[in-house]
Amino acid sequence: MRTSRNSTPGSINSKVPGQKLLEVKGLTKVFTKGQGLVKSTILAVNNVSFSLQRDRAEIFTVAGESGSGKSTVAKLILGFEIPTAGQILYKGQELSTLRGKKQFMQDVQPVFQNPFETFNPLKKVESYFLETEKNFARPGAAKKCLELVGLSMDEIGGKYPSEMSGGQLQRASIARALITNPSLLIVDEPVSMIDASLRMSVINLFKKFQEEQGVSILYITHDLATAYYVSDRIAIMLRGQIVEIGSVKKVLDEPLHPYTQLLKSSVPVPDPAEKWTSDIALSDMEAKEYVQKGCKFAGRCPHVKELCRIREPDYYEVDGRSVKCYIYEKGWDQSA
Template sequence: MAQPQSILDVRNLKKYFPIRGGVFGRKVGEVKAVDNVSFSVNKGETLGIVGESGCGKSTTGRTILRLEEPTSGEVQFEGKNLVRLKGEEMRRMRRELQMVFQDPFASLNPRKTAGEIIEEPLQVHGIGSAKERKEQVKELLRVVGLDAFHAGRYPHQFSGGQRQRIGIARALAVKPKLIVADEPVSALDVSIQSQVLNLLEDLQEKFDLTYLFIAHDLSVVRHISDRVGVMYLGRMVELADRDGLYENPLHPYTQALLSAVPVPDPETKRERIILSGDVPSPSNPPKGCAFHTRCPHVMDVCREVRPEFKEHGDGHFAACHLLEK
């Protein structure tokens, strides 16, 4: 059986935002939004990234696409380091890399019609004639489940689910290979979420897409992802295939997250793991393991030494000193 081919390799990615203060706006600190994150995404798969709000998952996605410039690290896409690409090189590469944003209303220009919004990427990259672009817009609307007449409507005339479909159509316009979906269903009603998730799965099969799917809803991530990475305070703490992570979580933080997922069977009782304390500030993360201030199994070594993110069998990665015992 052939080994899966990696399309995206992220190595030691960091994104620090400066904190400025005083009259002259001097740098007085920095927020470590993404702190030395490494992972790979295989061609044709969906890698889900989960974690609490503020853990850095959305910033990771934006930094990979260079919507935020990385502080350091490498982002290899099909063998090319995106961090080193300049100007026109990066602009051409954006045809291969697209994003679906969390808020479908804020990400659409209210002064443009749906047709103009979807056509804009085609114009930017000089794809097709005006007539060909109009036909392409109609086809894209059909592909995402909308009618051709919707091209003449403005964003405020659509429902939330329809607006997200327009955002997906815009991302598909330039025929990308990788789509970063940043919580694409979190702003939608539950009934609409399933429709959009099913649409994303259908499009992945039809267009041979690879997804980096960012979310905080663990049940949604389990439904759509092949592998799942868990982030905490800007760091990746666990990464495994979907079933391995949900059935055998290794990191105490992952165990706590999964214990909070509702079980549909009222007869089934799950032991809830309640974490004490608050998430530390990313501008002043704790020494050693970032999770040690809330971990129920904390040891002395956790307070001093940062655990190595490494494999513990069958492609299951985790960063925890407990696994060394």
């Protein structure tokens, strides 16, 4: 189904050797909450950097507890929020020059958590397909994309969102995201609202798109089990920061950051059917950790030392990944 893209110089489809599909550098977003004296600011995304390669489609997971800043990262990349600082490059071009442009909006497609919010309850589901096809794609694209997710025009024909099951509607929203032949899907908690028995079939769709259609996927989830199953690389987020990033096998089989170790101990990897619902993200603790100086995990870390509470650690390159923890600094004496 995938058609070749024309390579007009300066278009996002002209390839430069070694260029990344997506490059996020020092991404930062500050939100202000409340008003007047109760006004507070929160660093929802704090100096986040990662990239997706362009040479080969990959599935990259951003994982973390609820409130760690994952959805904000997605919104910044989609251009729904404006960064406070940092840079986002898509196919080598500054996002600020692409935001709202038709070519970018076709090439980077979102899939959200709740399919009932994606579709207007008063509009027939098929109309989204017909409109998107008419405006952005070749004739027959909608039919093909529905087939890819195991649906047909007949199944959605004449139906309103309320007349379809959550699982069916999420498949429809994924099919719709594919009509424009995107290079990148940004998928935010796509299975947390659908029936447990259907989750893996949706997750498998993403794997199929990557392998058969060459679509790259930024998979955002709090569910480490599906992340382990589906992704190539993973970034673990804590209070707006990435604390560990690397191949999903390395990071989840032998986590190095004490926070990743805690997460792993509360998740039944590798059984992807089990959902991880570690809501240790208490709102009080959340607020405290966001403003905490030094390492955000210091208050919960079994290995904490004084320096951890004072100065934020850098990233250390260990065993093929980056870890934001002093333990991996050369000469660090854990017993001292």
